[in-house]
Amino acid sequence: MTPEPRDSAIRISNLVKKYGDTVAVEDLSLSVRPGSMFGFLGPNGSGKSTTIGCLTGLLDPTAGHIEILGRSFSTESADLKRRMGVMPETLGLFDPLYAHEFLAFVGRMFGLDEATTRRRASELLEALDLSGTSKTLAEFSTGMRKRAAFAAAVIHSPDVLFLDEPFESIDPAGAALMKQWLRRFTDQGRTVFITSHVLETVERLCHEVAIITKPGKLVWQGDITVLANDGAIHCDGHEFRALEPLFLHLTGERYADLNWL
Numbered sequence: 001m002t003p004e005p006r007d008s009a010i011r012i013s014n015l016v017k018k019y020g021d022t023v024a025v026e027d028l029s030l031s032v033r034p035g036s037m038f039g040f041l042g043p044n045g046s047g048k049s050t051t052i053g054c055l056t057g058l059l060d061p062t063a064g065h066i067e068i069l070g071r072s073f074s075t076e077s078a079d080l081k082r083r084m085g086v087m088p089e090t091l092g093l094f095d096p097l098y099a100h101e102f103l104a105f106v107g108r109m110f111g112l113d114e115a116t117t118r119r120r121a122s123e124l125l126e127a128l129d130l131s132g133t134s135k136t137l138a139e140f141s142t143g144m145r146k147r148a149a150f151a152a153a154v155i156h157s158p159d160v161l162f163l164d165e166p167f168e169s170i171d172p173a174g175a176a177l178m179k180q181w182l183r184r185f186t187d188q189g190r191t192v193f194i195t196s197h198v199l200e201t202v203e204r205l206c207h208e209v210a211i212i213t214k215p216g217k218l219v220w221q222g223d224i225t226v227l228a229n230d231g232a233i234h235c236d237g238h239e240f241r242a243l244e245p246l247f248l249h250l251t252g253e254r255y256a257d258l259n260w261l
């Protein structure tokens with residue numbers, strides 16, 4: 001019998017990832033409850049993409065333990081990976097292909113039958129305004145590439161979805177559609193783990209947030225739904241009514257007066 005999670009869809013314990021001598025993530029532990037739209041925030045270079053890489057099998061952790069859907073996860077966990085979707089920072093597209101060929105390849109990789117793959121690929125491409133083009137992925141615009149990577153992340157209808165900066169370069173209509181899908185996704189009890197620097201979007205979309213600083217150190221985790229209901233978050237004796245001041249308080253504001261600028 002497949003063990004199902006009781007209290008967490010993702011559990012990270014003492015995760016460490018080094019690139020040679022560079023420590024990108026140092027002893028990160030956190031857990032994400034099933035059905036959560038979880039925002040994973042931190043400054044540039046703080047270890048978000050590295051953590052997503054480790055959580056999805058794209059990178060081998062240096063140390064630590066990862067559980068997905070209640071089961072121990074490693075780069076070898078093929079059956080668990082089929083229940084996960086990922087849109088990595090680097091997108092992971094296969095440039096020489098047309099979008100429908102790429103989605104067919106991804107669908108097969110996830111074990112979908114041919115008819116389902118073909119139907120879902122054409123529905124996704126139509127909805128994301130990518131159908132009817134004679135361009136290969138290499139010829140797509142930045143936002144079109146992002147849309148194709150999103151389609152590849154969701155085509156197998158995963159239970160846990162990892163999205164690294166999904167809305168960056170996506171136009172407002174595309175972003176609104178993706179957010180609508182993601183909300184339905186979590187309403188069904190599935191889990192979304194998302195990084196973004198656009199804190200207004202995170203505030204409106206996410207239920208819970210973790211904030212890290214370099215190198216992958218958790219400095220705050222909590223429910224942020226209070227903010228949408230005009231409530232406040234209390235931290236270090238301060239009251240925060242929005243995510244941005246909380247983020248700046250925890251990660252440090254910077255001022256530099258360049259008199260020539």
Ligand SMILES: Nc1ncnc2c1ncn2[C@@H]1O[C@H](COP(=O)(O)OP(=O)(O)OP(=O)(O)O)[C@@H](O)[C@H]1O
Nearest residue numbers: 019022023024042043044045046047048049050051
């Ligand atoms: N392939 C790599 N080789 C060496 N160092 C790397 C590599 N990838 C990332 N790093 C380093 O690991 C640290 C964390 O990088 P990471 O990309 O995880 O940050 P991030 O939080 O995703 O940043 P951003 O907000 O800019 O996307 C940084 O110090 C970065 O320089």
Ligand SMILES: [Mg+2]
Nearest residue numbers: 048049050089
């Ligand atoms: Mg990143």
